[in-house]
């Protein structure tokens with residue numbers, strides 16, 4: 001029997017706006033529920049009760065992806081919430097493999113699932129102090145070790161930066177997993193802004209600050225710095 005997955009939204013094709021495969025044409029499946037409560041979560045509707053998830057089987061999700069994306073995609077990103085809370089995603093990844101669809105997952109590294117071994121690109125996003133969450137380093141170590149042991153697939157770290165303290169945290173993570181590519185992402189601290197042009201100016205100013213800080217720091221010579229491209233293009237709109 002297949003285990004159902006709580007789904008908040010399925011959308012696309014759009015571009016992956018963040019991290020390692022930024023610019024990639026992809027569909028998104030966003031799952032409901034998260035074990036964290038980040039102070040600045042831009043997807044709080046997945047866990048704060050404001051929107052209701054629909055329980056779906058892997059086949060339901062495939063049908064909805066095909067209905068929404070038509071023939072216009074060959075890549076699916078699973079985000080949330082924390083997708084790694086859901087065992088049922090194993091079957092969804094199998095469907096992708098059968099159909100030759102590449103897959104990516106966004107998670108914070110607090111829960112492991114063996115299906116992660118079959119995902120092409122795994123992004124792990126540990127949370128810095130500004131999130132008001134605490135990193136369980138032994139859990140994260142185990143998570144990173146399991147990913148490093150796989151033969152196929154890529155993984156990377158992505159840390160959202162709001163302030164100096166977050167940069168200190170990012171350097172701690174970088175020192176702990178020096179061989180894993182690290183992306184620093186501009187934090188969006190204006191989640192209620194409904195004016196995409198004004199938000200864009202604001203986020204670009206923050207991007208410039210982050211770039212300047214990274215250029216000045218010899219401990220950050222190997223990191224990559226990116227904004228959320230989708231926020232620059234479409235602001236705080238959901239489902240893009």
Ligand SMILES: C[S@@+](CC[C@H](N)C(=O)[O-])C[C@H]1O[C@@H](n2cnc3c(N)ncnc32)[C@H](O)[C@@H]1O
Pocket residue numbers: 034040041042043079080081082083106107108124125158160185186187188189228
């Ligand atoms: C909404 S989360 C869902 C996946 C998973 N729970 C996680 O946090 O990695 C997707 C990505 O958005 C990032 N994110 C969340 N809120 C953000 C914000 N206000 N500004 C920039 N990035 C944010 C997260 O750090 C994560 O990398």
Ligand SMILES: Nc1nc2[nH]cc(C(=O)O)c2c(=O)[nH]1
Pocket residue numbers: 014015016017018028043079080106230240
């Ligand atoms: N275009 C686009 N790119 C994204 N990359 C990560 C996202 C996420 O919310 O996990 C996201 C998203 O919501 N939209």
Ligand code: SF4
Pocket residue numbers: 034035036037038041042043044046080081082108
């Ligand atoms: S871990 Fe991800 S989904 Fe969960 S609260 Fe933090 S940013 Fe939001």
Ligand SMILES: [Mg+2]
Pocket residue numbers: 042043
């Ligand atoms: Mg997002």
